[in-house]
Amino acid sequence: MRITGLAALIWCALSLPGWSFEIEEVKRFGMDNADVQLKVLSTADLSVFEPYIIAFQLKNQRIAVDYTVASSTEVMKAIFDEQIQFDLVISSAMDLQTKLANDGFLSDHNSEATRRLPPWARWRDQVIAFTQEPAVIVLSKKAFAGLPIPESRSELIALLREHPERFKGRVGTYDIRTSGLGYLFATQDSRNSESFWPLMEVFGRLDVQLYCCSGAMIDDLISGRLSIAYNVLGSYAERRVAAADNIAIVTPADVTSVMLRTAVIPKNANEPVLAGQFIDFLIDGDLGPETGIGLPRIGISQKTSDAAIRPIRLGPELLVFLDRLRRQNFLANWAGSVEQAIGQ
Amino acid sequence: MQDNILAASTTSIAEAVRAERNTLGLELPYAALSMLGAISDDRVFYRVAQNGLTLTGYDDLPIDVSDEAEILFKTEAFRSAVIRSATLTRKISVDGRLNDVTVTVAQTREGLGEISARISLIALLVGLGFFVLAVSLSAFATGRTLRPLDVLANAVSRRGPSDLRPVKAEAPTEIVPLVTALNRFIERLETSLTRSEDFIAEAAHRVRTPLATVRAQAEIALRRVERPENKTALRQMIRAVDESSRSAGQLLDHAMVTFRADHMEFDTVDLSALVADTVERLAPLGDLKDISLRLGTMPSNAMLKCDPILIQNALRNIIDNAIKYSPGDSDIDIALTADDAHYTITVRDEGIGFSDMKTSELARRFSRGPNVGEIVGSGLGLTICKEVAIAHGGTLEMKDNPGRGGCVSLVLPH
Known part of the structure; x- marks a missing residue:
């Protein structure tokens, strides 16, 4: 009974009044009697983002930060469909953030810090990027014992075709039907790489495991359940590779998409000024010496030295794959490729 | 420029619409929206409708069915913003039935407004700058040009009434003809004055001499006549002659004084x-x-x-x-x-x-x-x-x- 009661309590705490979108974590930073409270809705895992919040609170003692984690599609649901009040929305799904701006859900933020950003790192003064994070392939070194580490998608396809028994059921990627970031990476891959659809075919035959998020994929990779995780956030993998020496990070040599993590201020924000200050803080990324690894900041120039690095550009073109018909077609094709094993 | 890109975008979407078995399919071209993103950070809306029913895009975007195969441009309000839209209608047959497919692509005009506002501001500032520059330059130029004229005017107006020397003020080449004309005029005036003074002097002189003769003759006659009324008449005559003579003398004196005052x-x-x-x-x-x-x-x-x-x-x-x-x-x-x-x-x-x-x-x-x-x-x-x-x-x-x-x-x- 007590356990049931506790579970009910937690459930109540998580599904706050009237919220029908699914949240993964909630944490409140700062005192209950704080002067102001900044409500942040984010796709970034708490462990990744905690250092930022703590560092920001060191500078602003009298504020509390209410940090809610949800998947990018749930974030969209909360802001776009339900218009739940948040002061700041941080998401890796650039396309969904762009749609929020295009459809008039956001207010402007223009400051000395945002003006320092290169033009490609902001759109309409509403979608403001503060990190650039590549999509990488993470491998288990143990699973690849005796095999060459693939450097590109075509090499990976060849390897998987040669050793289907070794990798059957041990390949993981995003379920792009539920993960906004997974959908963004997949659609960009389909634009930029000829190997994307063949790769999905191969994944399908190997009974690919579908995940909600990068963190879970890396967890399973480290635990040995997975041998290959495709389109994982490089920034997350880098943080884990130090602790787990059995994984290798591959930046595909053919095409590597680079996602810009963006922050936006909804129109119905209660504390837009404070939210703006937090965005400026994120741009500067000044975590101080004690607080661990930050996410890769926006550099002065986009990484273009390597032709394979393809930063995803902010702009209305991101709306193309959000088009109802286009999305429907894409998901149908994707499911057709990935789920053939299930179908059989 | 915005119209051209909207037209290109609309056309590329319209061309991507195709018939699939018993329905219409569309793979929205990436370029259709990326080309709009290239010109400005403006918001983009689109709508594809089949016989007036939305196939995909923004349901609330107003559409006009254009019967001709021509692109229809329109500026209107949408979601509290001003948009420019391009609409193109294509006829596509599905299962032997003809369908009107209307493609509308719209973009807000903030970037455009910003650009034109900036251009107007720049034009205004440039115009003002030129105006101020022109006014000050022309004031300066006029001042410089007219200063010799002022000097000349002052020199002439400071002169005494009988100072008829030629004007010698330094003058720029443009007003040298004026000075020359002025000097010629002064010369002619002086000649004319001298001539009239000469004439007066000459006249007075010529009058005075015969008057002396008349007076002498009258004196002689006065001694000869006896009758008192004749004597009175002659005395009056002498007196009148005296006065005339005196006046003539004074005229002569005056002419002389005027002449000598100029050439003392x-x-x-x-x-x-x-x-x-x-x-x-x-x-x-x-x-x-x-x-x-x-x-x-x-x-x-x-x-x-x-x-x-x-x-x-x-x-x-x-x-x-x-x-x-x-x-x-x-x-x-x-x-x-x-x-x-x-x-x-x-x-x-x-x-x-x-x-x-x-x-x-x-x-x-x-x-x-x-x-x-x-x-x-x-x-x-x-x-x-x-x-x-x-x-x-x-x-x-x-x-x-x-x-x-x-x-x-x-x-x-x-």
């Missing part, structure tokens, strides 16, 4: 001697009316640099006037005094005075006092005196004596 011949003379000499010469004229000219005290060494002929002429006119307006058997006192700065020649009579009329008025040409009665005169005498005084930098003063008669003073600076 300075000489250092003893003013006492000059006065004494003049008085001595006019003494007979006084004797005719039993008027005695009494010469007062004289400074011993009254040397003055002047034109003696002019001074003598002026003094003669003053004394002559005094004799004319004095009653018979009276005295006229003539004195010369000197102070630190001036010599003053004073002529005091016991005549009718000036009845407080102002010197400036009396000294005008042909102007005479109100109390002259039947005494004939030309009104030139005091004019001559005043011009002489001015030519020497001095003044002519007239006032009534406390008792009776007038006092005229010719004041000359050393």
Whole structure:
């Protein structure tokens, strides 16, 4: 009974009044009697983002930060469909953030810090990027014992075709039907790489495991359940590779998409000024010496030295794959490729 | 430019619509929206409708069905923003039935407005700048150009009434013709003035000589006639001839004074001697009316640099006037005094005075006092005196004596 009661309590705490979108974590930073409270809705895992919040609170003692984690599609649901009040929305799904701006859900933020950003790192003064994070392939070194580490998608396809028994059921990627970031990476891959659809075919035959998020994929990779995780956030993998020496990070040599993590201020924000200050803080990324690894900041120039690095550009073109018909077609094709094993 | 891109975007979407088995399919081209993103950060909306029902895109975006295969452009309000939209209708057959497929692509105009506002602001600032520059430059240029003209105008207006020297002001080449024309005009004016003065002098001279003959003949006739009425007539005639002769003399004097005032011949003379000499010469004229000219005290060494002929002429006119307006058997006192700065020649009579009329008025040409009665005169005498005084930098003063008669003073600076 007590356990049931506790579970009910937690459930109540998580599904706050009237919220029908699914949240993964909630944490409140700062005192209950704080002067102001900044409500942040984010796709970034708490462990990744905690250092930022703590560092920001060191500078602003009298504020509390209410940090809610949800998947990018749930974030969209909360802001776009339900218009739940948040002061700041941080998401890796650039396309969904762009749609929020295009459809008039956001207010402007223009400051000395945002003006320092290169033009490609902001759109309409509403979608403001503060990190650039590549999509990488993470491998288990143990699973690849005796095999060459693939450097590109075509090499990976060849390897998987040669050793289907070794990798059957041990390949993981995003379920792009539920993960906004997974959908963004997949659609960009389909634009930029000829190997994307063949790769999905191969994944399908190997009974690919579908995940909600990068963190879970890396967890399973480290635990040995997975041998290959495709389109994982490089920034997350880098943080884990130090602790787990059995994984290798591959930046595909053919095409590597680079996602810009963006922050936006909804129109119905209660504390837009404070939210703006937090965005400026994120741009500067000044975590101080004690607080661990930050996410890769926006550099002065986009990484273009390597032709394979393809930063995803902010702009209305991101709306193309959000088009109802286009999305429907894409998901149908994707499911057709990935789920053939299930179908059989 | 926005229209062209909207048209290209609309066309590319319309071309991507295709018939699939029993329905319509569309793979929205990436370029259709990325080309709009390339021109500005404006919001983009699109809608694809099949027979007026939304296939995909923004449901609430207004669409117009264009029957022609032409693109329809429109500016309207949408979601509290101003948008520019392009609409294209295509007919596509599905299962043998013709469908109207309407593609609308719209973009807000913030970027455009911002650009045009910035351009207008820049144009305004540039225009203002040019205006200020032009005004100040033209003010400067006009000032510089007209300054010589000002100098010239000042030089001409500062001149005395009888200064007819040619203008020598420095002038830029543009107004040299003006100066030349002015100088020619002055030259002609001077010639004309000289000619008229010459004419007057000549006329007076020619009148005076036969008048002397007429007077002599009249004197002779006066002695011969017996009858008193004839004598009276002849006396009147002689008197008239005298007056005419006097007037002619004064006209001559005036012409001479005017001429000499412009071309003075300075000489250092003893003013006492000059006065004494003049008085001595006019003494007979006084004797005719039993008027005695009494010469007062004289400074011993009254040397003055002047034109003696002019001074003598002026003094003669003053004394002559005094004799004319004095009653018979009276005295006229003539004195010369000197102070630190001036010599003053004073002529005091016991005549009718000036009845407080102002010197400036009396000294005008042909102007005479109100109390002259039947005494004939030309009104030139005091004019001559005043011009002489001015030519020497001095003044002519007239006032009534406390008792009776007038006092005229010719004041000359050393």
